[in-house]
Amino acid sequence: MRTISPRSYSRLAMSALVFLCVIVLTGAAVRLTGSGLGCEDWPRCNEERFIDVSSTHGAIEQINRLFTGLVALSVILAVLGAHRRVPHRPDLVRLAWGLVAGVVGQVVLGGIVVLTDLHPLANQGHFLLSMVLVTNATVLWVRSLDERRPERAGPRSVSQRLSLVAFVLGCVALYTGTIVTGSGPHAGDEKARRFGFDISHVARIHGISVILFLIVLLAIIVVIRRTRNEWAAMSGVLEATMAVGVIQAAVGYTQYFNDIPAALVAVHIVGATAIMIALTRLVTQANRVPVRI
Numbered sequence: 001m002r003t004i005s006p007r008s009y010s011r012l013a014m015s016a017l018v019f020l021c022v023i024v025l026t027g028a029a030v031r032l033t034g035s036g037l038g039c040e041d042w043p044r045c046n047e048e049r050f051i052d053v054s055s056t057h058g059a060i061e062q063i064n065r066l067f068t069g070l071v072a073l074s075v076i077l078a079v080l081g082a083h084r085r086v087p088h089r090p091d092l093v094r095l096a097w098g099l100v101a102g103v104v105g106q107v108v109l110g111g112i113v114v115l116t117d118l119h120p121l122a123n124q125g126h127f128l129l130s131m132v133l134v135t136n137a138t139v140l141w142v143r144s145l146d147e148r149r150p151e152r153a154g155p156r157s158v159s160q161r162l163s164l165v166a167f168v169l170g171c172v173a174l175y176t177g178t179i180v181t182g183s184g185p186h187a188g189d190e191k192a193r194r195f196g197f198d199i200s201h202v203a204r205i206h207g208i209s210v211i212l213f214l215i216v217l218l219a220i221i222v223v224i225r226r227t228r229n230e231w232a233a234m235s236g237v238l239e240a241t242m243a244v245g246v247i248q249a250a251v252g253y254t255q256y257f258n259d260i261p262a263a264l265v266a267v268h269i270v271g272a273t274a275i276m277i278a279l280t281r282l283v284t285q286a287n288r289v290p291v292r293i
Contacts, residue, residue, distance in 0.1 A: 003086040010144040012081040013092075016074040016099060017137035021273050023071050024130050026064040028269045032262040035060040036118045036188025042111040068107065075099045078140065087147075095140040102133040118192035120182035127178055131276050138280040146288070159230050162220045163286040166241075169213040170279045174272055176206040177252075184260050203256055210249050217242045233289045234282070241278040248275055 004012075030036055038057030039045035045052040045062055052058050075096075082089070082096040106129055113122040156164075179202045182195040195202075221238060224230045248271035255264035 003084050004081055006085065006087075006144065006147065009081045009085045009092070010141065012074075012078050013096075013137070013141040013144045016071075016078040017134070017141050017277075019071045019074040020099075020130070020133050020137050021277075023064070023067055024127075024134070024269065024273050025266070026067050027126070027130070028266055030061050030064050031123070031188040032186050032266055033057070033060055034189055036192060037114070038062070039065070039114065042114040065110075068103075068110075072103055075103050089143075092140060092144055095136060095143070098136045099133060099140070102129060102136060105129055106133070118188045120187070120193060120195050123188065124178045124182055127181075128175070131174060131272070134273055134276050135280050138277050139284060142281060142284045157230070157286070157289065159220060159224050159227075159234065159289065160283075160286045162216060162223065163283045166213065166216045166220060167279045167283050169209065169216055170245075170275055173206065173209040173213050174276070176202065176209045177268075177272065180206050181265075186260070186262060186265055207252070210245075210252065214242070214245050214249065217245060230289050234285050237278065237281045237285045241275075241282050244271065244274045244278050247271060 030038070033056075035057035038055060038059070038061035039052065041047060044050045045058060045065075051062055051066075079093075079096040079100055082093040085092065106126065109122065109126045109129060113119070113126050116122050179195065179197065180199060183197040183199045183202050184194075187194060217238070221242065224234055224238065248268065251264060251268050251271055255261060255268060258264065
């Protein structure tokens with residue numbers, strides 16, 4: 001049986017992460033162009049054809065569905081590579097299989113989205129599961145770059161605890177953001193249902209969660225700067241996370257005060273994906289820093 005090196009496997013893990021990020025963008029394109037029901041059936045495009053690109057909306061939706069095949073291929077390669085990687089790493093195998101479970105879940109949820117005529121709860125779940133997959137793929141990629149096994153024993157440092165708090169608050173901000181999206185104008189189709197919440201109210205709640213998230217990131221910077229070894233290990237990823245968070249907040253406020261244009265929504269979705277990657281890297285990096293007792 002052919003084996004692969006750690007460096008080659010990290011490339012496979014990176015490929016899976018890239019494809020999982022790209023499909024988030026193609027899915028966003030479906031919604032933002034009103035192509036959510038361009039294919040009114042699932043898994044076929046419609047009753048007459050399995051694949052139908054005769055209309056613009058149908059073509060956009062079909063391209064998104066077909067791209068799922070590339071995502072599935074990258075995930076399959078990640079699993080096969082994890083089993084053939086030398087030295088063998090059980091943690092990487094588990095993470096790779098987690099991607100398989102997530103992709104299968106996405107296929108099922110994608111069908112539910114179509115069959116429920118783009119119900120906002122189904123759309124919300126579809127996006128949130130995408131973020132779980134991105135997080136999983138990021139952990140897989142980061143761990144594949146380091147031969148040190150993840151350490152679970154011992155006390156957590158202040159930076160590790162704060163990093164986990166930041167991650168949780170980032171997830172809360174992400175979730176409240178999906179409520180705003182589910183209450184806004186970009187449903188994927190003009191006739192699709194909405195949550196029915198007052199968008200100004202849910203946007204305010206989302207904004208508060210984002211502010212709390214940024215405050216915790218700032219607190220981590222203040223705390224870690226006092227410890228030389230932690231700052232040296234975490235300053236890069238921490239500053240990157242803060243930068244992405246600030247830009248994401250600025251885009252969010254700008255789109256809200258400009259009647260939520262589709263182009264800025266697309267940028268905001270890119271930012272949400274980048275935030276999940278940055279936060280995942282922040283937590284994994286914090287767990288690498290030795291705790292001084």
